[in-house]
Amino acid sequence: MATTAATVPPGRQIPSHVPPELVYYAGITESAEFLAAPHKFMAELHGKAPPVFFSPSEHSHASWQLLKYDDAFFMLRHPEYFTTFGAGPFPRDPDDYWRIIPLEIEPPEHRKYRAIVDPLVSPKTIGTLEVSIRRLANELIDRFVDTGKCEFAKDFGRPLPVGVFLDIMGLPRSMMDEFVRWAMGLLHAQDRDLAVRTMAEVTAYLETVIQEKRANPDGGAVSAIVHGRPGGEEMSAKEVFGFVFFLFIAGLDTVFATLNNIFVWLAENPDRRREIAAEPDNIGNVVEELLRVFTVTFSGRTLIQDVELRGVQMKKGDRVTAVLPSANYDPDVFPNPQEVDFHRPRKPTLAFAGGVHSCMGAHLARLEIKVCIEQFLRRIPDFTLGREAPISYWPGGVVGPKAVPLTWT
Numbered sequence: 118m119a120t121t122a123a124t125v126p127p128g129r130q131i132p133s134h135v136p137p138e139l140v141y142y143a144g145i146t147e148s149a150e151f152l153a154a155p156h157k158f159m160a161e162l163h164g165k166a167p168p169v170f171f172s173p174s175e176h177s178h179a180s181w182q183l184l185k186y187d188d189a190f191f192m193l194r195h196p197e198y199f200t201t202f203g204a205g206p207f208p209r210d211p212d213d214y215w216r217i218i219p220l221e222i223e224p225p226e227h228r229k230y231r232a233i234v235d236p237l238v239s240p241k242t243i244g245t246l247e248v249s250i251r252r253l254a255n256e257l258i259d260r261f262v263d264t265g266k267c268e269f270a271k272d273f274g275r276p277l278p279v280g281v282f283l284d285i286m287g288l289p290r291s292m293m294d295e296f297v298r299w300a301m302g303l304l305h306a307q308d309r310d311l312a313v314r315t316m317a318e319v320t321a322y323l324e325t326v327i328q329e330k331r332a333n334p335d336g337g338a339v340s341a342i343v344h345g346r347p348g349g350e351e352m353s354a355k356e357v358f359g360f361v362f363f364l365f366i367a368g369l370d371t372v373f374a375t376l377n378n379i380f381v382w383l384a385e386n387p388d389r390r391r392e393i394a395a396e397p398d399n400i401g402n403v404v405e406e407l408l409r410v411f412t413v414t415f416s417g418r419t420l421i422q423d424v425e426l427r428g429v430q431m432k433k434g435d436r437v438t439a440v441l442p443s444a445n446y447d448p449d450v451f452p453n454p455q456e457v458d459f460h461r462p463r464k465p466t467l468a469f470a471g472g473v474h475s476c477m478g479a480h481l482a483r484l485e486i487k488v489c490i491e492q493f494l495r496r497i498p499d500f501t502l503g504r505e506a507p508i509s510y511w512p513g514g515v516v517g518p519k520a521v522p523l524t525w526t
């Protein structure tokens with residue numbers, strides 16, 4: 118089951134406390150097999166890889182990988198062992214470090230930062246957005262419904278979450294195209310120069326907006342952060358930036374990827390589309406089940422003290438990744454895990470992680486997914502994948518298709 122030293126990418130050191138039989142290079146997020154069908158790949162890792170293994174290069178860091186639901190949950194619920202500090206994938210100057218907030222703040226301080234923005238994304242507040250999300254969904258569909266085709270990701274799956282996000286942040290919808298371009302340039306450029314240029318543009322824009330909201334407070338999230346006082350203390354300029362920037366990073370690509378994955382599947386499964394349309398009251402379960410099978414991201418941590426998990430000794434300083442998409446296919450928790458079952462007994466999934474850092478935008482994301490499925494199926498009940506298929510997927514830590522060509526008559 119373990120790999121040989123020859124398969125370890127050059128330059129990757131395996132710490133001496135890692136037993137050779139637990140070194141396994143699976144290729145999550147980057148191998149050709151993964152990129153051909155990422156969710157099938159992550160489901161089938163159970164049974165192929167050890168439940169806890171050490172990968173020399175997964176997600177660009179040598180780290181322990183946790184496939185089992187219970188182990189992932191253990192990691193997420195024990196910040197006294199597993200810290201988020203340094204978890205962000207953005208290269209930052211160690212001498213001028215800025216934290217991505219709230220992810221890189223640990224308890225008890227963490228609660229003070231979440232309290233600043235949680236009211237803006239509570240179920241009650243989010244519920245009031247349903248009408249405007251539905252309106253935006255309709256406006257986007259109006260643009261292509263009569264043409265008999267669309268590139269779903271470009272025409273719907275990206276602009277919709279960006280529009281909703283701008284409203285929540287208190288930023289103008291006129292920035293929609295720029296935000297789509299920035300999100301793609303920063304996270305999927307596959308060109309370091311473009312990513313650096315995009316980061317400079319995003320930074321300049323966010324800094325201007327931060328100044329503006331300082332002078333003119335409003336009801337949006339940027340203003341709440343700028344004027345927020347965690348524990349009564351003013352935040353530094355770096356903290357404010359790290360907070361606003363992280364919402365941009367966390368709240369866009371994840372929703373793009375989830376919607377795009379779901380619509381590939383809907384296009385391929387006409388019977389299941391009809392099932393969803395025939396049971397409108399079951400839409401909540403539909404959304405949960407699709408979030409389970411199309412979990413798009415991972416949780417990364419670093420150990421701040423030694424720990425033993427499933428008999429495996431891990432040491433302070435080791436990196437650990439909860440492979441959330443695999444955990445949501447754990448057959449011990451979700452029987453017949455690859456079957457999409459809208460009547461599955463409810464069990465919390467790890468699509469939005471868990472523990473103190475569980476996703477702040479989960480209620481919003483669920484509502485966006487629900488409204489998109491309902492509205493699209495209502496207006497365009499029958500569609501298939503266009504000729505440009507097969508679908509190809511982005512490498513990296515947010516798993517989703519690059520493009521989703523759809524056609525209908």
Ligand code: HEM
Pocket residue numbers: 201204218219220221231238363364367368369371372375413414415416417441467468469470471473474475476477478479481482
């Ligand atoms: C389907 C869409 C989404 C998915 C799958 C998703 C997934 C996740 C996951 C797995 C985490 C935990 C990260 C970790 O443990 O390291 C997380 C955290 C977070 N997410 Fe989301 N997310 C989504 C949408 C959003 C949206 C729309 C927003 C903002 C409006 C958002 C804001 C955040 C924030 C701020 C955190 C950090 C929470 C903390 O540290 O306390 N997410 N998300």
